[in-house]
Amino acid sequence: MTLTFLAGAGLAIVSWFLKDQDPWWSALLANMAVVVLLLIPGELLLAGVRNRVETVADTATRAELTADQAQQSAEATARSLDEVRQVLVDRQVDELEASIDRYRDIVKVPDRESLIGALRQATQEDLITSDGVRVPVWETDVHYRFVVSEAEPSLVVRLEQDDGTVLSESAWDVHTSPVDFYQALVSAVRAAGRDLGTGLNLPTQSVEELSAMLVEITRLRSQELAGHRQTLRRVIERRNGWYFTEENVLPVENLSYTIGVDRLHEPDWEEHLRNKGWYTAPDAIQFARRLYDSGAPRSSASSGGEA
Incomplete structure (x- = not known):
């Protein structure tokens, strides 16, 4: 627009200087100056239209950027919630596994303390009765009942018939090794006339069954909506x-x-x-x-x- 104005003004000045010397050229340049100056409003209008188009384009671009940013923010929030949710789930699973590990330990670490700890936890969590828990002696009609005292860390294993008749009782004191204690249970079964023979009178098999049962019950009761609690x-x-x-x-x-x-x-x-x-x-x-x-x-x- 500035160049058009300068061109029109220049033609008008030249026309003015030539009005006495050469009227024809003066008139021609004057007409040309008028034509050039008349282009200015059109350029102004065109510039306004161009500016409005550019403004609309800029607005649309900003709107797209805003929408993209909003979507990215929503996705980031969703990812963040998923991450938080997963952390919470992982922690709850870890808590469950820690509880279950207590029952696995009676097989992995077959000492007196691990068995007492597992039985106490199972009693506190309402998995077993306060009078202990029974496990069948494999392929016989007798059962081991594991009883732990809450008042003091004592452990007794009774050999019982189906109806609860006690055939023998073995206490595991702090000075008895796991091998000696389980040998006492072997002797109890043998004395009761239920020994199945070499390699088949194994109280460790009953302890493995006890561990598996406690793990299973804990998993089954881990969610209220499962309906087993x-x-x-x-x-x-x-x-x-x-x-x-x-x-x-x-x-x-x-x-x-x-x-x-x-x-x-x-x-x-x-x-x-x-x-x-x-x-x-x-x-x-x-x-x-x-x-x-x-x-x-x-x-x-x-x-x-x-x-």
């Missing part, structure tokens, strides 16, 4: 695919099905459960009647069973 609690024994607790008898393969201890006297349980496909049920019901009729630990209010 109220039924799978204060376990007396796990035997042949069935849990026997203070209040219920439960099949391992379907823990939502509970048989209240106070309903075991009802007839036809064996046939009813066999019809559901649980062919070990007759043995489990007969065992439960021997166990609970002997006064096995139970709460004052047993839960009802399912039909």
